[in-house]
Amino acid sequence: MKSDSWWKSLGFAIEGIIYAVRHERNLKIHTILAILILFFALFFKLKFLEYIILAITITLVIAAELFNTAIEYIVDYICKEESEEAKHIKDVAAGAVLTTAFGAIFVGYFVLFDRIKEYAGFALKRLPGLPSHLAVISLFITILLVVVLKAIFGRGEPLHGGMPSGHAATAFSILVSITYLTKDVMVIIMVFLLAILVCQSRVQLKIHNTTEVIFGAILGTSVTFLMYKFFL
Structure with a gap:
């Protein structure tokens, strides 16, 4: 029993x-x-x-x-x-x-x-050393794409709201550039945490929804990664 x-x-x-x-x-x-x-x-x-x-x-x-x-x-x-x-x-x-x-x-x-x-x-x-100006160019292209996509989706303002999140795209673009330029694990982790905090704050303040932030993060990461990949 x-x-x-x-x-x-x-x-x-x-x-x-x-x-x-x-x-x-x-x-x-x-x-x-x-x-x-x-x-x-x-x-x-x-x-x-x-x-x-x-x-x-x-x-x-x-x-x-x-x-x-x-x-x-x-x-x-x-x-x-x-x-x-x-x-x-x-x-x-x-x-x-x-x-x-x-x-x-x-x-x-x-x-x-x-x-x-x-x-x-x-x-x-094992990552090759690359010119630092590529980080600035990648960031500039990312921001331009954010503006274009916001115009296409027709939501939000250039610096506030809409699809995708420009802040998330910028944060993750910088993260990828720092990964290539510093190759320092501790620095990369710290910048990654900052990028996550940027994304979290945009959602918490209800400026963006989760989808817009994730899309922005993917955009910034992809554009910057491809820039470094093509210019090896």
Whole structure:
């Protein structure tokens, strides 16, 4: 009887995880990232203890996200109307997730960065040295294409809104140029994070939607990459 009860409890727990992953976007992203990190970590020749630390850290992040989701559901169920208290509860729960996420970033940095730098550095050294003025030309062409596409789609203003996002295109064009010009892994990662923040801010401020930002990022990346590729 107890055995059956244990199996039922396990089934309910798994069902809860599946439901949360299926319906919660952030949890879905964290789960996909966790799988990718654990998979690629196998190629970095981590020590057993390092891999265990990485796995435990990822588990804590996902567990925090599950707790956050459960708390949000409870608050929404109890508080049928919006209230300041309900908002504070959700904010604190979200803060717990953010705290574990920052902790995971630090762990990932100390465990994985040297390995990533070693592999990425080897690949970057194989890139040919190219004139820096190509970065300016690529950026100029990217901006011109953004203006043309905005005119074609007929939405937004030259520097505000519309398809595609000029800020995203510019940020990722600069990212590609810096990748070719510096070949420094740390610099590239920092600029990549800045590019992501630029994109996120455009969506958060409701100047662009997600599709416009992604399209802009792809445009800036593609144009600049092709420019460097053709002028090797």
